[in-house]
Amino acid sequence: MEYLKCLYCEATNHKNARYCGRCGQYIALEAKKSLHKSLAYLLAAIIFYIPANIYPVLLTSKFANAQGSTILEGVVAMWQSGDYPVAIIIFTASIFIPLAKFGVLFYLNYTLARCQTQNIAKRVMLYRLIELTGPWSLIDVFVVLILVALIHFKNIAIIPGIGVSSFALMVVLTILSANVLDPRLLGEECEKR
Ligand SMILES: [Zn+2]
Numbered sequence: 001m002e003y004l005k006c007l008y009c010e011a012t013n014h015k016n017a018r019y020c021g022r023c024g025q026y027i028a029l030e031a032k033k034s035l036h037k038s039l040a041y042l043l044a045a046i047i048f049y050i051p052a053n054i055y056p057v058l059l060t061s062k063f064a065n066a067q068g069s070t071i072l073e074g075v076v077a078m079w080q081s082g083d084y085p086v087a088i089i090i091f092t093a094s095i096f097i098p099l100a101k102f103g104v105l106f107y108l109n110y111t112l113a114r115c116q117t118q119n120i121a122k123r124v125m126l127y128r129l130i131e132l133t134g135p136w137s138l139i140d141v142f143v144v145l146i147l148v149a150l151i152h153f154k155n156i157a158i159i160p161g162i163g164v165s166s167f168a169l170m171v172v173l174t175i176l177s178a179n180v181l182d183p184r185l186l187g188e189e190c191e192k193r
Pocket of ligand 1: 008011
C-alpha cells in the first residue's frame with residue numbers, strides 16, 4: 001500500500017504517517033497490536049457468552065421465592081405460548097447473531113494472522129456486516145429492561161438476572177473486538193507485519 005487512509009476523515013496520507021495530516025488523529029497501521037487486541041476482546045466476549053446463557057436473564061419474584069429463566073428457556077416458553085415473532089427475534093438476536101459474529105471475527109483474525117490474501121472482497125463484506133449489526137446487538141437487553149419497567153408496577157417483581165449483565169458485557173466486548181480490528185489490514189500486504 002502506497003498510501004494510508006485516515007479512518008476518521010478518510011484523508012489520504014503518506015504510508016509512513018503516524019498522524020493524519022488533515023484531522024490529526026493517530027492513524028499508524030499497527031497490524032500486530034490490532035490483531036492481538038481484537039483477539040483478546042473476542043475471547044473475553046466468548047467467556048461472557050457462557051454466563052449469559054446459563055444464568056437467568058429475568059428473575060420473577062412472587063411471594064419471596066425467586067424463579068429465573070435463561071434466554072433459551074424464555075425463547076421456548078414464548079414459542080409454546082404462541083408468540084412466534086418474539087421468540088424468533090430473541091433467538092436470532094441473542095443466540096444466533098452472537099455466535100455468527102464470534103465465527104466471523106475469529107475467521108477475520110485467523111486469516112489476517114495467517115497472511116491469507118484470498119477472498120479479500122468477501123472478508124471486507126463480512127467486516128461491514130459486523131459493523132452494521134453492532135448497534136442492534138443490545139436489542140434483547142432492551143426487551144428485558146422494558147419488561148422490567150412494565151411489570152414492576154404489579155405485585156410481581158421482575159428483576160434482571162446475572163444473564164443480562166453478562167450478555168450486555170458480551171455485546172460490548174464483541175463491538176470492541178470488531179472496532180479495534182483495523183479494516184485497512186484486509187488490503188495490506190503481509191510482509192510488513
Ligand atoms: Zn484524518
